[in-house]
Amino acid sequence: MSVRTRCSSCSVREISLCGSVSNQAAKDLARVAHQRRVPAGQVIYGGHQKAASFSIIITGVVKLINAKPDGRHQIVGLQFPSDFLGRPYAGPTSLLAEAATDLNVCCFSGSAFENLMRDHPDIERVLLRRTLESLDAAREWMFMLGRKTAQERVASLLLSIAEHMLSPAPVRSKARQSFEFDLPLSRTEMADCLGLRLETVSRQIANLKQRGIIATGRTRALELRDIVALRKLSESPAD
Amino acid sequence: MSVRTRCSSCSVREISLCGSVSNQAAKDLARVAHQRRVPAGQVIYGGHQKAASFSIIITGVVKLINAKPDGRHQIVGLQFPSDFLGRPYAGPTSLLAEAATDLNVCCFSGSAFENLMRDHPDIERVLLRRTLESLDAAREWMFMLGRKTAQERVASLLLSIAEHMLSPAPVRSKARQSFEFDLPLSRTEMADCLGLRLETVSRQIANLKQRGIIATGRTRALELRDIVALRKLSESPAD
């Protein structure tokens, strides 16, 4: 299940935490790192489990879910390759991390990683930067949940996913006007991201398809045919 | 305008950043700190200003606003006494910090503080902890924006404000069943927090008043008469 990591061949090394810390810190991290595969649907960490572990996503997408006892829940974050996964200094929380797709992750045991954090301030510095960026992203997301229409929300989500799925290739690149990828989320999951119902998401996607702004293949395949129009729809309330 | 700080008499020292770092770091911070008064409505930092400064709130409340060119905006955070204010490693952002009430803040110049961060890893560690807590709070808020009804939202906001305004006295304390304080926000601002319209907020407050769960004085005075009922309403969709 776990194998020794070969960092030199890691596809996200350059842009992940490991690539942003000192050489010594990177070496120490590598010593306690193991690669793991995680099937879609598996919970990676939950509010109750004490022994948290930390990891870096190599391939795949993770949902962060805020779930309440009464059954309502809201996806409050998506994590993509190179993103750091885990909650240092964790207190009791209702947050749940679940694999949205099959994953490859680079995994660190909780205690080992926390010791390394203490020894290497630059790890903490990088985590601080990334956490601040997550906070910015969360606040952008909050605007969407509070103020955007259903159409804007769906357009925003598709763009946001596209930007992460296709990175480091920039979505704005003039070289191509069209982009294809597989959605990592079901309609239900998209609705859970957006504060909508799955039927509403489905209708909005149908609408975008009808306008020729996107196209969908059989299952989760998606093609963005008019990024400019999609970006416009993601920011203005009406057509 | 600015006066030398007397940390020994600071009312939030114990629970603020200064109180959580090493003695040496606290001394270095004190050397570059100045107290300032900020009138309600003043912008403390905005997306465009390069030279950010950092501060700790001593008294008063600050709104963090995500404002878009088309005029829509959403309050994405409230900051209370002892909270840290500022965005290290800031990039371009549409975020705006504005005084919701008159403030007393303890202010650090941007460059001085960033130098101190480099010299004292424990400052960064404390910032990381606080940023992670802000992220948790933001994700709780996201659930509210995505999934709660208007009534739940208003109840949640009143409770959240009460918990911060009355701290460190715990709201759950059995000693008192009723709590009074002045709301730091107008109806419009509350609506901006909750992703609602001000009329909706007004109606929900009227409803709570009618049930005897809260009482309002003439202006912004608020009394929570039945915390248990309010907490219940903040978590369950219907009555």
Added chain:
DNA sequence: CGGCGCTTTGATGGGCCTCAACGTGGGTGG
């Protein structure tokens, strides 16, 4: 074929938005 999970599409209703009018309190200047 038939069952299952996911998606799509339709019909209906409700919760909140929108627009509008009125009430209220605090400040100002005659």
Added chain:
DNA sequence: CCACCCACGTTGAGGCCCATCAAAGCGCCG
């Protein structure tokens, strides 16, 4: 002192967007 104003809050009436309920289509697998 009080008329006036203005910002803010309250209350009412109507409509729209999205939730809800329902049913059918589609791809997959045994």
